[in-house]
Amino acid sequence: MTPPLIQLDGVSRTYTTPAGTITAVDNVSLSLGESETICIVGESGCGKTTTGRMLAGLLQPSSGRLLFEGADVWEKKGKDLARFRRAVQLVHQDPYASLNPTRTVAQALAPPLAKHKKAHGRAARAAMISLLERVGLTPPADFLLKYPHQLSGGQRQRVSIARALTVDPRVIVADEAVSMVDVSIRISLLDLLHNLSTEFHVTTVLITHDLAVARYFARTGRIAVMYLGKVVELAATEPLVSDPAHPYSTALIAAIPEADPTITRSKKRVSLKGAEVPSLLNLPPGCVFHPRCPLSEPGLCDVVVPTLGDLPGGRSVACHVALRERQPAAELLGVR
Known part of the structure; x- marks a missing residue:
């Protein structure tokens, strides 16, 4: 290599x-x-x-x-x-x-x-x-x-x-x-x-x-x-855009307006738990995205810090749920 x-x-x-x-x-x-x-x-x-x-x-x-x-x-x-x-x-x-x-x-x-x-x-x-x-x-x-x-x-x-x-x-x-x-x-x-x-x-x-x-x-x-200071997803552009693996990436991509307004209006959005980004002076324990994450699981995401792990297709993601289920967050949230 x-x-x-x-x-x-x-x-x-x-x-x-x-x-x-x-x-x-x-x-x-x-x-x-x-x-x-x-x-x-x-x-x-x-x-x-x-x-x-x-x-x-x-x-x-x-x-x-x-x-x-x-x-x-x-x-x-x-x-x-x-x-x-x-x-x-x-x-x-x-x-x-x-x-x-x-x-x-x-x-x-x-x-x-x-x-x-x-x-x-x-x-x-x-x-x-x-x-x-x-x-x-x-x-x-x-x-x-x-x-x-x-x-x-x-x-x-x-x-x-x-x-x-x-x-x-x-x-x-x-x-x-x-x-x-x-x-x-x-x-x-x-x-x-x-x-x-x-x-x-x-x-x-x-x-x-x-x-x-x-x-x-x-x-x-x-x-x-x-x-918030961490790489939460790393992947080739097309797979990341078409089927994002992290809930945060999924929310970002779902919010991108399309050239055709009818497509934009029909896009499925990701409902986050909160709009406020935590302060860098008072970061939450565990996964820093868990206070806003729709896939967050108590006792796991709010306790254990996720590290980048590999999913099929050569992508890396720092999400406990996506790595456990071996599925991108976009599929788990039904917005693919």
């Missing part, structure tokens, strides 16, 4: 606040291979951004390990650490804040090209033009001397992606990369990010709160669903 390119091994991240300790991410394990596309999806506060920042090496786990090519990143030093920093790039959520307003597009792209590829002068200009073409900014020469305020949100995000590509990364983590751009251009940006895996052989991780975005982006990859 081919070893994973990058891996989170039982990572957790806690924060100490005046009100108490918050566990933003709790014992998350995730392995990514070469040229893979994966989406981490969940509500605000679920820990997906913290997970992405740990994956990019920008945030050290409180416990657990970040492995790159089998080696612990936080034990690397010198050239080995610099090699990891070059290999894993982050595309930020806000295209308006991620670019220096005093620098032109050319000035934003030139430093990494000079440092990592020793490209200067005409060679650097040719490389910049090639990158801008590949991210859909044409004619590229027209963009080189523009400042960020002269670009639209979508164009700024494309420049951010081009900047990430200047160092030939092997992994790109895109944190809510399409949430602040106009809806009309989201699809083209998602296609651009998705195609990085085939055109540039880059493993691409998209973090989003929108399951419809996740379904489109990771159509040939996988989706990891997070809830």
